[in-house]
Amino acid sequence: xxxxxxxxxxxxxxxxxxxxxxxxxxxxxxxxxxxxxxxxxxxxxxxxxxxxxxxxxxxxxxxxxxxxxxxxxxxxxxxxxxxxxxxxxxxxxxxxxxxxxxxxxxxxxxxxxxxxxxxxxxxxxxxxxxxxxxxxxxxxxxxxxxxxxxxxxxxxxxxxxxxxxxxxxxxxxxxxxxxxxxx
Numbered sequence: 001x002x003x004x005x006x007x008x009x010x011x012x013x014x015x016x017x018x019x020x021x022x023x024x025x026x027x028x029x030x031x032x033x034x035x036x037x038x039x040x041x042x043x044x045x046x047x048x049x050x051x052x053x054x055x056x057x058x059x060x061x062x063x064x065x066x067x068x069x070x071x072x073x074x075x076x077x078x079x080x081x082x083x084x085x086x087x088x089x090x091x092x093x094x095x096x097x098x099x100x101x102x103x104x105x106x107x108x109x110x111x112x113x114x115x116x117x118x119x120x121x122x123x124x125x126x127x128x129x130x131x132x133x134x135x136x137x138x139x140x141x142x143x144x145x146x147x148x149x150x151x152x153x154x155x156x157x158x159x160x161x162x163x164x165x166x167x168x169x170x171x172x173x174x175x176x177x178x179x180x181x182x183x
Contacts, residue, residue: 022135029143037143040136045129047169048092049176053085055093059100060084067103069110087113090177091120098123 017036025033060081088096099120103111111119 022132022139025139028146029139034140034143037136037140041133041140043133044165044169045125045133047172047176048094048125048127049179050090051093051096053089056085056089056091056096057081059096063100063103063110067107067110084113084116088116088120094125094127095120095123 017039020033020036020040022037022040025037029037088099091099099116102119102122103116106119107115
C-alpha cells in the first residue's frame with residue numbers, strides 16, 4: 001500500500017465503480033470495465049426505509065375518503081388504524097402510494113390488510129439505484145453475448161451477502177425502523 005495514499009485497492013475500485021458512467025462506456029469493454037459493470041449489476045440495492053407513519057396514515061385516509069367501508073364504532077376505528085399501520089408499516093413510501101393508487105382504481109370497498117398486501121406486491125422499484133443496476137445488467141449481458149454469442153452469460157443478480165454485509169444490512173434496517181417510529 002502506498003504510504004502517501006492510504007486507500008486500499010478495494011476502496012479505489014469501489015470509488016471507481018461509483019463514478020463509472022454507464023452511458024459513456026465504449027462499445028467493447030476491456031476486462032476491468034466488464035468486471036466493474038458486473039459488480040454494479042450484481043450489487044445489492046440499498047435498503048428503502050419504511051414510509052413515515054404520517055405518509056401511511058395519509059394514504060389510508062385517502063382510501064377511506066374514496067372507498068366505502070363497513071360502519072364501526074370509535075373503538076374499532078382506533079383498532080382499525082393501529083392494525084393497518086402495524087401490518088403495512090414496513091413498506092417504503094413509494095410502495096404505500098402505489099398500493100393506495102391501485103386500491104382506488106381496483107377496489108369497490110376498502111381493502112382488507114391481505115388485499116392491501118396483494119396490491120402492494122405489484123410494486124416494482126424504479127429509483128436511480130434500481131435503474132443503474134438494470135442498465136449495468138443489460139450492458140454486461142450485451143458484452144458477454146458479443147464475446148461469446150453461443151454461450152449465454154450466467155445471471156449477475158445472484159448476489160449473496162457475506163457475514164459482514166448481512167450484519168450491516170440488519171443494523172441499517174433496525175436503525176431505520178427505530179428512526180421511523182419516532183416520526
